[in-house]
Amino acid sequence: ELLRIIEKNFVKFGYSPLETSPMQLSSIIGNTLSEDEENPMSDVYTFSDDGVDVSLRYDLSQGFLNFYKKNYMNLPNPIKRYEIGTVFRREKPGSSRYKSFDQCDVDVIGNFEAKQANADLCSIIGSIFEEFLKNSEFVINISNRKIVQGLMNQLKIVDQKQKQKVLRAIDKLDKPGFGIKGVEDLLKKERVDQSGAITKGANLNANQSSQIIDFLKIKDIKELKQKIDNPLASEGIKEVEELFEVLSYGKYRDQVKFNSSIVRGMDMYTGNVIETNLKFEVKNSKGKVIDPGAVCSGGEYLITKFKGDSFRGTGVSIGIDRLVFCLSQKKNIKFEEKKPVLVCVIDKKYLENYYEIL
16 A cells, blocks of 8 residues: 555656566675675675675665666656666674665656756655655754754865774764764764674764764754754755745645755765654564664765766665655554455365356
């Protein structure tokens, strides 16, 4: 039923379906998916096929980008597509993480007005989620990558690997067992978790880490403008304000909130970023209340250059398995279930009559 609702809304907002292969050449996936510096492809299922490395898809985005690069001359500009399919990740199952799960993606690629496209994505999320939740039960959080990039420039954080670690540390703020203290440890030398495992940090000094922690506590865009004085950050703040302006013309402005801690962990994002969180209690199989994490996330990204033209993309992805896990705990959600009609063959000589009934 959820898949029906999601697909119906994708179509309603003008997106067309596309199916891509669940297998891809490993050489075109990239090498910035995992946090393991020694083996950046450690989260990807890879095997050798006649001497060529082939991987099961990590997400639905890469297949769409490959399709676009091959066919962009014959496609609309921009192109709006949706895809629903299974992705595969070499993760340790648990805490609502899976080795394979279904994603529902919607993206627009090409030349487009960013504030319009991102407002469109927020409206799609609102339109889908309001069909089975109250407005008070979910929130669409947004921010802009340029803001935190500008802050890092202001703090003289210039090393690319260090910047990457800062972004991934911030992205873990709402993850189970982290919080402000966990992020602060990852911004400094290292973090030691409950099992004793050590994760190397970004190695920032005390002033740099404290200013980033102060930044994460800001939830108001006006306050942010007063505290950060950097051209790139100012550009990001302006883009957020423009997005809110376009949202004010529609019906989902109040569902969208600014949250400075939303940065998205992957390196592909360049501008506005989006994360949708649930605001009701969710428990694991042992009955313990947990934070299931975001159920619909995404943002803006830069693709490549075609004959001098820079093509951008923006999109969001709904993790359907995680969403179903959370919604199954709500008592007030009712879906109409269609059950089969059974025609019983009591006497074989009346078989023709049974088929008439059928």
